[in-house]
Amino acid sequence: MTGHVRTRYAPSPTGFLHVGGAWMAFFNWLFARHSKGQFIIRIEDTDRDRSTEAYEAAIIEDLRWLGIDWEEGPDAGGPYGPYRQTERSALYHEHAALLRARGAAYPCYCTREELEADREQAIAEHRPYRYVGRCRNLSEAERRQREADGRVATLRFRVPEGHPDLDDFIIQRSDGTPLYNFANVVDDHGMHMSHSLRGSEHLSNTPRQVLIYEALGWTPPRFAHFPLLLGIDRKKLSKRHGDTSVRDYARLGYLPAALVNFFALMGWYPEDGRELFTVPELIERFRIEEMGKSAAVFDIQKLNWMNGVYMQAVYRQNPDRVIDLVVASLKDEHLLNGEVSPEVRAYVGRVVAILGERLRLPGDVVTYGDFFFRDVEYDPQAVQKHLSAPGVTELLRRARAALGALPAWTLAAIDATVRGAAAQSGVAAKDVIHPLRVALTGKTVGPGLFELIEVLGKECVLARLDRAIALIESTGPSAAARG
Template identity: 75%
Template sequence: MTVRTRYAPSPTGYLHVGGAWMAFFNWLFARHHQGVFVLRIEDTDRDRSTEEYERSILEDLRWLGIDWDEGPDVGGPYGPYRQTERGALYNAAAQTLLGRDAAYPCYCTREELEADRQQAAAERRPPRYSGRCRNLTPDERRAREAAGRVATLRFRVPQGRPTIVVEDLVLGQVEFDPADLDDFIIQRSDGTPLYNFANVVDDHGMDMSHSLRGSEHLSNTPRQVLIYEALGWTPPRFAHFPLLLGIDRKKLSKRHGDTAVREYAAQGFLPEALVNFFALMGWYPEDGRELFTVEELIHRFRIEAVGKSPAVFDIQKLSWMNGVYMQAAYRQNPDRVVDLVIACLRDQGLLDGEVTPEQRAYVARVVAIMGERLRLPRDILTYGDFFFRPQVAFDPQAVAKHLSGPDTAKVLRHLREALAATRRWDLPTIEAAVRGGAAHLGVEDKAVIHPLRVALTGKTVGPGLFELIEVLGKERVLERLDRAIARAVEPPASTPR
């Protein structure tokens, strides 16, 4: 059997991280089994579906490295791959169900259905379809049509059917009582199929072997199984992945921050970090390892290792992981990371116009010394904005702690003299000048290092001091020391007795 999985987004918005997460696992499962991954567009919501959103979904999937073997843009033997182009297939299946008395036309008005819901609420029972149109005679149907009523199509849930048993690849054996189901609509009056019906027709028509999806779809499973049975088709193997929650253990939503994949891309998250992160939300490698290449994930993935407990979208862990991949990306292709940082600096107005080769080289040197602090391009603003601002923005607490002592001006003046006297501007020379200054003043190294850092950067934390001095350059360092000396607190003049 050839493994065939699919991802079927609705083009009613940008690709959500939850959707991308499930797309990735369907893709990963297919690739692990050397199978086929299909992209299907569920665009039956004509009011909200747009070509722009469809294009953006395809772009974002490709950005993540998720490719497909069949789909609306590449074709395939089981097309069309947009639901709006599959109407004849839905109508044929609907006629089959009608012919087998597994479905029937329902003429109930919205007002009648709303009255039924209100009565159920008043009686404190769950709303169910009353079955008003379940057993209409042909004459009764014709009378309703003559009165101008239009019909939806309802599936006839078999009465007295035994328990529905599904062997789920993640959850194990799951049982559903058909008595809990009421007759449900499968086709609107305009012929548009509803989700459960279209899902069955499409998955069967595209020869899907497996349906990997989120646990929120578990409640759809018994209805889909009944439709499969009524049409004489075999369902795919189901695997329901755990719910995706925010760090507060509530369903992931906008209140947890960005939720669209392209929002993460715009922040400088790398696709390889996101897919690695996706893999660890629900899948638990036996050795507890956390960092994998895509090739390793394809080789090692086992659906048996997917957990049942909800998966947590921990943005702090994603940021850490992105930092690891940023360092790896810089080692392999420095320009890739430099481009991301330059884009961030442009957004903040710290770079404008055409970036010269000299400016690019300067940014590259800054990136090189940021090290693990650079988890995202915007971290350059937190730890290294002083590299790009003409004036140092001083942290008041840093000034109070390190630039307000009685000897600050003396210390900074001596360091300026030592640095100005250097003939070379490299790490060994800079370090020797600073440490030599401390020795000359008879103080510990930290007594000069902390004031010097604040004088040059305005901060108490950041890249290595000697490295940042080298990158800033001699002229800029001396200018900043002059300004810091001018604002330093001078010791009060002694009063003669």
């Protein structure tokens, strides 16, 4: 084993990269970078029925999108390859033969029916199932007879005395492909891994792997097991908690910097309680000793807040990047179509600016600002609260006339005009502002009224006020609510 830190992430290409896997990859990468070591990608593709090249390519692409890089892997090559398990078969056969020659492994001819009967008997006797050792001490003649009978052998590891909690376990299938614990040991040793950092679900694998290391005369890497990753309800993380693919998060407009910052705080607890870190700061500050032992919680609301912070920072530095994300979201909702002109992009940019901290995801522009891009849909409760009072029509008329007479459509002029209309009517400014907001947006909350009036533009504002006034006058508030 080399003297410096080498960690790895070894995904199975049977699906897209989910956040749980990305979280594990990130911490292995972070530890390697903090330690000035090396990070390796290895593809565990022995499940030939489900593994595909397309999924492998997608996993590689999504890791790169997160900003995770590596020194060695199936795409980068390296001195200890190949980096796909399907290309390492000769190594597994070589070491399986070595274990068998040393008496540390033996062929097992038990049929599925025999093993199932053993399992059912254990259940009936209320004891844990253990392999009964039927093939553990077969003579050569007995083995030849079973082979003559057409039985095909798996390869079992012979667990030494002194390990009562472990039974002899299969390390190689009858078709010659290795099982996880065996392949993991051969690969980690052959690739000079210094540390094996993984989820606590692998705790039960560790003693088996240590026995294989010892049987082969190798020194195991240092093992560390990260806490379980749970949903906000403290149950196992699932899709309903947000355990979907990384590319789903990318499609929704989550920023990679926000995701990796969020990953870092799931299980790592810096002493000063700080929450926002750049990647260089994470590399500098990370200490594996500060990893918690209790389960880490995937809190989607915290991720959304964090993404909003990063969205605002990106917008200040590179507005076009955020505008691109928002335009894509508006197209998904069919609020924009076709080629987007420079004028429309500028309009979207102004909407993004006034939504401010409300915009945590690009799709929030639809939640909080759909009225900028389509006709108003009135909230019945908003209409009842702010457009049904006596005299509201006259207040809207007076505000409409004052706004229509404005020679310059500026924020300061709009502010002064609306407040002036309220003063002329002998009411507080809020008594005009609230009806105006509902008439123009259909909602009771949103960005600043004067700012949104400026962005909507004079023609749109006057047309919407005319529509609201006409609806209230002709059919009353209930019709406005439907209209």
